[in-house]
Amino acid sequence: MQEVESIKEFGGFLKRYTHQSAVNNCEMVFSVYMPPQAEKSKVPSLYWLSGLTCTDDNVRTKAGMQRIAAKLGMAIIMPDTSPRGDNVVDYPNRYDLGKGAGFYVDATESPFYKHYNMYSYIVHELPSIIEDNFAVIKGVKSISGHSMGGHGALICALKNKGAYKSVSAFSPICNPTKCDWGRTCLATYLGADEKQWLQYDATALIENGASVNEILIDQGTADEFLEKQLYPQNLADVCAKKEVTLNLRMQEGYDHSYHFISSFIEEHLLYHSRYLES
Amino acid sequence: MQEVESIKEFGGFLKRYTHQSAVNNCEMVFSVYMPPQAEKSKVPSLYWLSGLTCTDDNVRTKAGMQRIAAKLGMAIIMPDTSPRGDNVVDYPNRYDLGKGAGFYVDATESPFYKHYNMYSYIVHELPSIIEDNFAVIKGVKSISGHSMGGHGALICALKNKGAYKSVSAFSPICNPTKCDWGRTCLATYLGADEKQWLQYDATALIENGASVNEILIDQGTADEFLEKQLYPQNLADVCAKKEVTLNLRMQEGYDHSYHFISSFIEEHLLYHSRYLES
Numbered sequence: 182m183q184e185v186e187s188i189k190e191f192g193g194f195l196k197r198y199t200h201q202s203a204v205n206n207c208e209m210v211f212s213v214y215m216p217p218q219a220e221k222s223k224v225p226s227l228y229w230l231s232g233l234t235c236t237d238d239n240v241r242t243k244a245g246m247q248r249i250a251a252k253l254g255m256a257i258i259m260p261d262t263s264p265r266g267d268n269v270v271d272y273p274n275r276y277d278l279g280k281g282a283g284f285y286v287d288a289t290e291s292p293f294y295k296h297y298n299m300y301s302y303i304v305h306e307l308p309s310i311i312e313d314n315f316a317v318i319k320g321v322k323s324i325s326g327h328s329m330g331g332h333g334a335l336i337c338a339l340k341n342k343g344a345y346k347s348v349s350a351f352s353p354i355c356n357p358t359k360c361d362w363g364r365t366c367l368a369t370y371l372g373a374d375e376k377q378w379l380q381y382d383a384t385a386l387i388e389n390g391a392s393v394n395e396i397l398i399d400q401g402t403a404d405e406f407l408e409k410q411l412y413p414q415n416l417a418d419v420c421a422k423k424e425v426t427l428n429l430r431m432q433e434g435y436d437h438s439y440h441f442i443s444s445f446i447e448e449h450l451l452y453h454s455r456y457l458e459s
Numbered sequence: 460m461q462e463v464e465s466i467k468e469f470g471g472f473l474k475r476y477t478h479q480s481a482v483n484n485c486e487m488v489f490s491v492y493m494p495p496q497a498e499k500s501k502v503p504s505l506y507w508l509s510g511l512t513c514t515d516d517n518v519r520t521k522a523g524m525q526r527i528a529a530k531l532g533m534a535i536i537m538p539d540t541s542p543r544g545d546n547v548v549d550y551p552n553r554y555d556l557g558k559g560a561g562f563y564v565d566a567t568e569s570p571f572y573k574h575y576n577m578y579s580y581i582v583h584e585l586p587s588i589i590e591d592n593f594a595v596i597k598g599v600k601s602i603s604g605h606s607m608g609g610h611g612a613l614i615c616a617l618k619n620k621g622a623y624k625s626v627s628a629f630s631p632i633c634n635p636t637k638c639d640w641g642r643t644c645l646a647t648y649l650g651a652d653e654k655q656w657l658q659y660d661a662t663a664l665i666e667n668g669a670s671v672n673e674i675l676i677d678q679g680t681a682d683e684f685l686e687k688q689l690y691p692q693n694l695a696d697v698c699a700k701k702e703v704t705l706n707l708r709m710q711e712g713y714d715h716s717y718h719f720i721s722s723f724i725e726e727h728l729l730y731h732s733r734y735l736e737s
Contacts, residue, residue: 188718189679189719189722190721190722191721195718243520247718435467443526444469
């Protein structure tokens, strides 16, 4: 692991690292914000999973999370959204497949299974690296994300009950087996058998018995992807049916951008903080 | 004037416009954040001048100003940093000259005087457009900026005593006639006679009698441009000599980036708000 950048912000440090990923079989990049409190004692962590086309840079530049993390004493872990590098298969003309679109699954199809293993990277490899190298409290972590990363946050929490103290999402892809973004990635990385896709679909996971203590979701009503890609109502329906606590907040007039995220990110960090501190 | 974008953020709206500029003789772009309070009554304005290479986009994406503006009920006006378009002379291989580097002067040299008139644009043309088209209180405005834009904020306030209720800057070019960034732009836009440059140099303006009620400056000690381009000590010396109130805060370990700005922007907006509300 190599530190490639360190920037003071809100009294703490925003740092960027490169490292060789065993599960993705390539060099990966991630950013970490360590709040000032971490200089004296270990702090809890929030993992933020970003959306299609993003790297670790979007959230650290645009979301305004560092201010709140510095106040609450919370580390923010900001991974990339896919494997990277010349050896990794890509679709340069597609924003919704290949690099920048790892979809937080472990691929089974050739040649993707060699590199596209973002699920194991997020759930196992990265937390192990973070807990070994930073002043974070082991096992005290929560997860959130945006769009494809909101999907990622939901499935990581649902598939690993207890591993995350809390989960939230902005504009998540709630039912990826039913929308183009999801079907394209799932078919490519997992193959044609749609049954295999269900293990990476939050709505299907809950239908099949998965649960968490609570889910907080903010969704803009003016989101250009709401109707055809996100399906929060499907998640709401299955949560009601299975008695999973969902706080789905439809935010009037907000779009899919980081301007929307920045408007409500403080409430998400306060929500996670309550679970992380308890 | 044409609205080309409108994004809801913190209950207000971040909007982008294009318009034909009479003084720059080209189409210009600017962004405005109107806080929720502006739907009911007129609000004061803060003009933010950006630095070399920037457009209106950097500050609206990275600074975290909209959150505070929404709380305080303040409009934020975010102009571009130079004239734009195919007819405008540029130096495509230079980040510090031509497009993105208008330096907030009115050019006198050919061919620049046709388009490079950012001083008049910021001080006269843009405020007139803003006051005619938005729910802002006429004449109740303050100004701030970063780096080249910090220089711009200082000279606009110093050359127009009373026109701005308050002025502040992050990492400003305090004495441009003495540094490479300044000398390059001033020689190109104003010609070889260095006496002409002094009217656009904050340190020289104060030496020659200009003043304002107070100046707030934040400057990172780890700023990679501090030693060779910014010269805050020269400004501090002349302010002491001329009894101009300067609050120059050297912020330990901070760099020249928007991560630094975001860390202290709330204090700047609170400072401006006190003047704007009084």
